[in-house]
Amino acid sequence: MNDRNGSGEESLLFLTDEQLRMGSEAMFFAYRAFTADPDRILEELGYGRAHHRALHFIRRSPGTTVNNLLSILGVTKQSLNRVLRRLIADGLVSSSVGHRDRRERNLHLTESGLALERRLSEAQRKRMRTAYRQAGPEAVAGFRKVLEAMMDEQMRRQFLGGREGGG
Amino acid sequence: MNDRNGSGEESLLFLTDEQLRMGSEAMFFAYRAFTADPDRILEELGYGRAHHRALHFIRRSPGTTVNNLLSILGVTKQSLNRVLRRLIADGLVSSSVGHRDRRERNLHLTESGLALERRLSEAQRKRMRTAYRQAGPEAVAGFRKVLEAMMDEQMRRQFLGGREGGG
DNA sequence: TTGGAAAGTCAACAACGCTGACATAAACTT
C-alpha cells in the first residue's frame, strides 16, 4: 500500500505503488507489441486472435478435445465453436470422432493449419527472440519467473502441464 | 530458427523455438490473470477494459488531451469517444476547454473517477505485488527489462515518457 | 432404458475494435 521501509524485501523499493503501476503499464504496452505481428497476418486472412489461440493450443496438444480446449482458453463453447467451425471449414483443423469416447472430437491441425500456425508463431517468436537477446539470459529467467507467479494456480498447472520440461 | 549452438548467447539454450513458444504462452496466461481482477470490478459496474485504460492514462497524465490519449491507446477516436462519453456522462471524467488552444479538451478524473481508478489499479497491483514478492527483486528487474525490449520504439518512448524516474 | 455428459447449433446481445461521412469551432496560413 505505502512504502514503509525497513523490513526485508519491502525495503528494496520495488513494491511501491508507483513501481507496481509501471509494471502494469509495461504489461499493457508489451502485450500490445506481442500480439501486433501475428495480428497483421491474421487480418490479411480475415481471422482474429481467437483463431490464433486455437491453432496454437491444438498444435501444442494434437488430438485434444473441444472440452479440454475450452478449459485452457477459458471461453464458452459457443465462442470457441464459432472459431473452430470456421477453421474446420477452411481446412486448417480436422475434427475426428474420439476412439474411446465417440462423443468427443479429437482436433488436429492439417498441413495448411500447421503452415499458418508456423507462420503466426514465427512472427511472434521473432519479436520474443530479439527481446530475449537484448535483455540477456538472467533477465529472461526473471521474466518467466514473474509471469508464472502472476498466474492463478489453475492456469499455472495448465501452463506447466502442457509439456514435459520446465523453463 | 534452430538451435545451432556454439556462439555466445545463442549457446545458452533459451532461444530455442520451444523456449520461445513457452514464453509466448506464459505471456498469454499471465496477461489473462493480470486483467482478471479489474475485469471483475468493471463487470459489476457495466464497464469494460477500455474504460479502465482510459481512467489509468488520464490519472497518469491529468489534463491530457483527447488526441494524446488516442496516440497512447492506439485506437480510433470513435472508439475512444464512445468510452469517454460514458465516463463523462457518469461523472468519472471531466472535460474542459483548453487554455492555450480552445479546440483541445483537457481531461481529468473527478473524485469518483479517482476512487474507481484506485479501486481498479489496487486490485491489479495486489496481484503484481504478490508476484513480485514471490519472484524477488532480480527477477523483477529482468521482467521489466524483457517487457521493455518487447515494445516498439514508439511504445517504449510513451512508456518511459509518462514519468520522470525510470525503473 | 433412462439419466446425464459431450458436442453442436441457433438466437440475441454487449464490448470494443474498425471505416466513412459529416459538423463545429478554433487556429493557422495566405
Add this chain to the structure above:
DNA sequence: AAGTTTATGTCAGCGTTGTTGACTTTCCAA
C-alpha cells in the same frame, strides 16, 4: 478576410469475440 488545417464530437454501420439461454443429437454408463 478567406481558405485550410486541426481537434473534437457524432452518426451509422460493420466484424470479432465474448456472453447467456434454449434446444438437439449422440452416446456412455448406471
